[in-house]
Amino acid sequence: MDNDTHKLVILVGSVREGRFGPVVAEWVAEQANAHGAFEVEVVDLASYDIPLALPAESPKYAGDAxxxxxxxxxxxAALATADAFIVVTxxxxxxxxxSLKAAIDWHFTQWTAKPVAFVSYGGAAGGRHAVLHLENVLTELHAVTIRDGLAFPNYFTAWQDGRPLDPGTAGYAKTLLDQLAWWARTLRAGRETTPYPA
Known part of the structure; x- marks a missing residue:
């Protein structure tokens, strides 16, 4: 990976049958690739076996073991090597x-001192309730949540042929990616020079 680029994992959080998440993630990946600051990997939780039952000991204390x-x-491996995340929920x-909560809870240090942005979709609220809850959860894991996200209310009428109908959406995506790139660069430099005091 080029020192000027950062590993970005775009996480598809839904595994529900008929989900819209992969459509959103593909568009977000297109925006991130065009942005130029990231090496992009889309990670779909539906591709992994993520049990809901966890061992008694927390990953916070067991670490790599x-x-x-x-x-x-x-x-x-994808979470561990990422410099930044976009969660599509x-x-x-x-x-x-x-599925997203289980994936988060099976890990700990993989989120530490890394930036997380959110792209949400839903009915009238556009997934904003989901994002508010995720911000609290990921802050507990010492991740840094990004202020500017994307929300798609009534996504079933707001998208056509795999793209949002609002032409201004790409501009909002650029703002999100600019902020994410700044945090990815800053936090990676910090992790490389000083161990995070978790």
Whole structure:
């Protein structure tokens, strides 16, 4: 990876049948690739075995020795090598999917001192309730959440042929990516020079 680029993982948080998340993630990846500051990897949680039952010991204390199932190896590696994240999430019952919570809870240091931005979609609220909950969860894991995100209310009428209908959306995406790139660069430099005091 070029020193001027940062590894960005775009996480598709829903595994529900008929989900819209992969469409959103593909468009976000297109914007991130065009931005130029990132090496982009789309990680779809539906591709991994993520059990809801966790071991008694938290990954916070077990570290790299945490006993994760082999079906999660690729996910863990992607999270560990990322410099930044964009979480693509729907809103289910005013919150985010259980699949996303399980993926987060199986990890700890993989999120530490890294920036996370959000792209949400849903009904009238556009997934904003889900994002509010995720901000609290990821702050607990010492991640840095980005102020400017993207939300798509009533996404079922706001998108056509895999793209948002509002022509201004690309500008909002650029703002998100500019902020994410700044934090990715700054936090990576910090992690490389000084261990984070978690």
């Amino acid at each position: 945490y006993p994760r199932p082999s079906g999660m190896t690729g996910l863990t 729907p809103e289910y019952n005013h919150s985010y999917p259980a």
